[in-house]
Amino acid sequence: MHLKLRHSTRYTYDTPVRGIIQMLRLTPRPHDAQHILHWRIDVDQDATLKPSEDSFGNIVHTFWAEGPLESLTITVEGEVQTENTNGVVQGTPERLPLGLFLRETRLTTPNDAIHKFAGKTAGSKPTLDALHALMEAVHKRMKFDIGVTSVATTAAEAFKAKHGVCQDFAHIFIAAARSAGIPARYVSGYLREDGGREQYEAGHGWAEAWVPDLGWVGFDPANNCCPTDAYIRVACGLDYLDAGPVRGVRTGIATEQLDVEIQVTQGSNQ
Amino acid sequence: MGKAAFDEMNGFGGEHRAAYRQLQAWLEDTPVELLEQRRLEAEALFRRFGITFAVYGQKDAEERLIPFDLIPRVLTASEWKILEDGLTQRVQAINALIIDLYGKGEILKAGIVPEELIFANEAFRPEMIGVEVPGGVPVPIAGIDIVRVDAEKFYVLEDNARTPSGVSYMLDNREATHLLFPDLMARSKVRPVERYPDELLAVLESLAPRSASSEPTIAVLTPGSYNSAFYEHSFLADKLGVELVEGRDLFVRDDVVYMRTTQGPKRVDVIYRRVDDDFLDPLAFRPDSMLGVPGLFSSYRAGNVTLANAVGTGIADDKAIYSYMPEIVKFYTGEEPMLHNVPTYRCREEEALKYVLDHLPELVVKEVHGSGGYGMLVGPASTKKQIAEFEKKLKSDPDNFIAQPTLALSTCPAFVDGEIAPRHVDLRPFVLTGSKGTRIVPGGLTRVAMKAGSLVVNSSQGGGTKDTWVVED
Numbered sequence: 001m002h003l004k005l006r007h008s009t010r011y012t013y014d015t016p017v018r019g020i021i022q023m024l025r026l027t028p029r030p031h032d033a034q035h036i037l038h039w040r041i042d043v044d045q046d047a048t049l050k051p052s053e054d055s056f057g058n059i060v061h062t063f064w065a066e067g068p069l070e071s072l073t074i075t076v077e078g079e080v081q082t083e084n085t086n087g088v089v090q091g092t093p094e095r096l097p098l099g100l101f102l103r104e105t106r107l108t109t110p111n112d113a114i115h116k117f118a119g120k121t122a123g124s125k126p127t128l129d130a131l132h133a134l135m136e137a138v139h140k141r142m143k144f145d146i147g148v149t150s151v152a153t154t155a156a157e158a159f160k161a162k163h164g165v166c167q168d169f170a171h172i173f174i175a176a177a178r179s180a181g182i183p184a185r186y187v188s189g190y191l192r193e194d195g196g197r198e199q200y201e202a203g204h205g206w207a208e209a210w211v212p213d214l215g216w217v218g219f220d221p222a223n224n225c226c227p228t229d230a231y232i233r234v235a236c237g238l239d240y241l242d243a244g245p246v247r248g249v250r251t252g253i254a255t256e257q258l259d260v261e262i263q264v265t266q267g268s269n270q
Numbered sequence: 271m272g273k274a275a276f277d278e279m280n281g282f283g284g285e286h287r288a289a290y291r292q293l294q295a296w297l298e299d300t301p302v303e304l305l306e307q308r309r310l311e312a313e314a315l316f317r318r319f320g321i322t323f324a325v326y327g328q329k330d331a332e333e334r335l336i337p338f339d340l341i342p343r344v345l346t347a348s349e350w351k352i353l354e355d356g357l358t359q360r361v362q363a364i365n366a367l368i369i370d371l372y373g374k375g376e377i378l379k380a381g382i383v384p385e386e387l388i389f390a391n392e393a394f395r396p397e398m399i400g401v402e403v404p405g406g407v408p409v410p411i412a413g414i415d416i417v418r419v420d421a422e423k424f425y426v427l428e429d430n431a432r433t434p435s436g437v438s439y440m441l442d443n444r445e446a447t448h449l450l451f452p453d454l455m456a457r458s459k460v461r462p463v464e465r466y467p468d469e470l471l472a473v474l475e476s477l478a479p480r481s482a483s484s485e486p487t488i489a490v491l492t493p494g495s496y497n498s499a500f501y502e503h504s505f506l507a508d509k510l511g512v513e514l515v516e517g518r519d520l521f522v523r524d525d526v527v528y529m530r531t532t533q534g535p536k537r538v539d540v541i542y543r544r545v546d547d548d549f550l551d552p553l554a555f556r557p558d559s560m561l562g563v564p565g566l567f568s569s570y571r572a573g574n575v576t577l578a579n580a581v582g583t584g585i586a587d588d589k590a591i592y593s594y595m596p597e598i599v600k601f602y603t604g605e606e607p608m609l610h611n612v613p614t615y616r617c618r619e620e621e622a623l624k625y626v627l628d629h630l631p632e633l634v635v636k637e638v639h640g641s642g643g644y645g646m647l648v649g650p651a652s653t654k655k656q657i658a659e660f661e662k663k664l665k666s667d668p669d670n671f672i673a674q675p676t677l678a679l680s681t682c683p684a685f686v687d688g689e690i691a692p693r694h695v696d697l698r699p700f701v702l703t704g705s706k707g708t709r710i711v712p713g714g715l716t717r718v719a720m721k722a723g724s725l726v727v728n729s730s731q732g733g734g735t736k737d738t739w740v741v742e743d
Contacts, residue, residue: 021522021564023553050525052571055399062553062568064523097375099389100396152558238396247553249564 001084001229002037002267005190007076007203009246013254016068022248024049025188025235026076027059032091034233039078045069056242057093058235067252074246079267080232087218087226089208089233098210100238101183107239108186110175111156117141118176127182127211131219134180138173139224146201151240166222167205167240173221174207174239183210187218188243189234191227192264200262203245208236232264275678276420277692278343287421289346289741290683296454297341297683297690305340305685308450312338315449319442320501336439337734339684342447343695343716347461350712350740353416353424353699356609358708359599361412361701364431364586366602368408372398372582382601383594391591393432393584393639395547397554397567401581404573405477405540405705408580411470412701413437416609416714418680425612425677427696429595431579431586433544436715436735437700438502441466441509443715443737459742461712466700467509469711473704474510474540477576482539488512489529491520491543493561503544510542517545522565525572540576547581589672590616590638613675617668626673627664630657633673634725635664648725650676679725682736684718694719696727697738712740 007026030036041049047063054060065072104110110118121137122130145163155175158168170186177184184207191204206220206227218227227233237243250256274282279290286294316335345353370377371388372395378385388394413434415427444463448455471488478486492503494516507514519530520538528535543550549559554567569575585591591598593614599607615622615633626633635647647660664671681692699714716736717727727733 019521021553023565023568048524050568052568055396055401060568062525062565064565096396096399097378097385097389099385102386103390103396241557242396247557249552 001082003080003192003232004265004267005078006263008073008261010073010259012071012257015254016070017250017252017254018067020065020072020250022063022246024061024246025058026245028232028234031089033083033085035081037079037081042075044073056237082229084229088214089216089218098183101185102178105239108155108171108175110179114159114175115179118179122180130180131209134173134176135219135221136224138169138221142169169221170205170207177209185236186239186243187233187236188245190232190264192230198263198265201260276680278680278682289344292458293344302688309340312446312450315446336729337720339718339734339736341683341685342737342739343682344739344741346743348743354710357414357699357701357710359603359608361703361708363599363602365407365409367598368583377601382597387590391585391588393588395582398582401571403580404479405576407477407703409583410473410477410578410703413698416697417677419677426609427612429586432584435499435502436698438505439735440715443735447737461740463711463713466711469702469709471510473702474542474578476704476706478539479573479576481574486539487536488540489515489538491515491541491545493545517562520563522569525569525574527569527575542578588638589636593672615673617671623668634676635671635673637670638672694725713738
């Protein structure tokens with residue numbers, strides 16, 4: 001599928017801020033089923049984007065903008081060509097040992113309830129079946145609700161509350177998979193939903209888990225499916241904190257208003 | 271406590287060990303009243319130094335003095351030589367371990383340390399994988415805790431590769447001895463420790479990134495005046511002649527770290543940081559940290575600033591990793607370890623756990639990630655009820671514990687409640703490693719359990735400190 005993305009993030013401050021530093025994970029890497037045709041990031045303030053790569057192989061841009069700033073807009077525009085591989089991800093740079101992806105993080109520490117849920121759902125099934133069962137069970141248990149959880153909500157909290165957004169679904173899936181002994185990780189990116197919807201208020205988040213013979217396979221518990229060619233895969237990590245699109249700090253006392261606009265459209269195939 | 275402990279002055283009883291000959295004669299000649307007077311003077315002195323220590327978890331978290339015991343501990347030059355060689359070897363292995371774990375991972379491939387012990391460990395920082403440590407030495411400052419059980423045998427009790435503290439006490443204690451007992455000092459051939467700050471400065475300078483000038487700018491980064499070790503941070507900055515900064519005094523632009531000064535921004539090359547990994551940089555680690563410097567880790571990755579110690583060195587402090595140190599030393603140095611580990615049962619192993627559960631009243635059980643004497647069981651000193659409670663904790667999460675036999679730690683004469691009596695001690699030498707090799711100031715910080723028979727020397731648990739002498743044989 002030929003996908004076109006436009007993602008703008010606008011911060012408006014009620015009093016000018018003195019400076020902003022941000023770290024962006026907004027640039028996808030190609031893999032066997034994802035070709036980057038065109039991609040650029042713009043910041044509307046005087047700032048240089050310094051590219052680097054983190055331990056997970058994600059492309060990171062860091063920038064510093066000097067104040068006083070009344071607003072800041074980051075615009076991402078890109079085009080990718082994707083293929084449907086039923087979630088199987090190949091051709092990504094894999095430098096980290098698999099064992100690392102069994103590690104608990106603050107956002108993905110399983111509590112007793114998640115351990116039990118994982119044990120009951122995954123049981124002694126073969127890995128791939130276990131993961132599908134987990135995805136389905138998370139999807140069934142959780143209600144998709146915007147605004148009740150935040151970026152700091154843990155898997156255990158969301159599991160108890162039984163609702164959340166894609167990130168919470170993914171964290172629960174990851175916590176449960178690791179509890180069942182299956183390496184798992186968080187993935188951030190974009191999704192063009194079925195039905196021709198083009199405007200979104202947020203990016204998407206899902207999970208990948210390691211299946212012997214297949215390698216990393218994507219699972220999207222919020223949509224109860226494996227990622228298709230409608231997904232743009234951008235960054236991965238142990239949890240949202242490693243892979244989320246923007247981490248930043250500003251100096252100055254101000255209240256910020258955040259406006260995010262995401263447009264994912266299907267281009268015409270040549 | 272069962273077997274008698276080795277006393278560094280009197281051996282196993284009645285002996286007069288050569289190391290203490292002079293000190294012992296002095297103690298016999300010095301009236302207790304004079305010692306008592308000196309003790310009061312010492313207290314006033316330490317109040318003036320401003321040495322205090324806040325104890326976590328105590329309701330009245332008021333700052334208090336760590337007791338200073340007047341009577342120096344004495345090691346001979348030949349005893350010190352054994353320690354010096356062994357410590358150098360061990361710290362070189364620790365540095366090699368850190369570089370390997372975040373690099374090629376050869377020790378894991380060789381199956382010497384189990385992978386899951388490393389990867390599941392919070393002190394292991396995935397962010398460091400593949401990062402070339404600016405300066406090339408991840409652990410320039412190590413504090414290795416040593417205990418002694420007889421005339422020959424020293425054991426390593428614990429490795430501290432994260433941010434070992436206590437060196438200010440070593441230096442203040444020596445100064446106090448000079449002031450309180452000038453005649454005794456003049457008579458004794460004690461090797462000096464006063465050059466520690468110069469050695470530390472030389473080490474930090476030697477590890478400056480390539481971008482730095484021949485006189486690199488160094489700063490000590492502290493979490494602030496509410497931190498329990500703030501005294502030491504300001505003390506060290508002062509002795510090193512460098513700025514003491516908090517996170518908000520530094521900023522990062524284009525991957526370069528600057529310090530705000532009255533003359534404008536000044537580039538910083540080396541940061542002796544006393545802020546934990548988690549709080550160093552809200553962009554890379556805990557996003558809610560207010561103590562760190564946003565962008566610092568990015569600058570570090572780019573090789574523009576040296577952090578002493580490096581990020582992720584705490585993995586070497588883990589007590590489960592500790593149990594593999596003899597193999598680790600062999601793997602990296604190709605030599606037999608000169609310093610011994612205390613025999614350690616890993617409760618994650620079924621057979622070891624069974625043994626530990628059967629012998630709790632004899633053992634010391636510790637949390638693998640714990641420090642400061644918190645969360646441990648000293649079997650012989652515990653009630654049946656305490657042991658039963660601990661047993662539950664241990665059974666519910668065996669991976670989290672190791673156990674060791676209760677060692678009869680050596681004792682030294684101490685001046686307590688108006689008399690001289692033996693008290694158990696340990697020793698933390700400070701091992702400095704720069705680009706030109708490893709240096710250790712002779713001695714270290716001796717910690718002493720002030721209660722009779724107690725084996726817990728941690729200052730958070732009421733332990734005191736002593737001046738530590740290395741004297742010519």
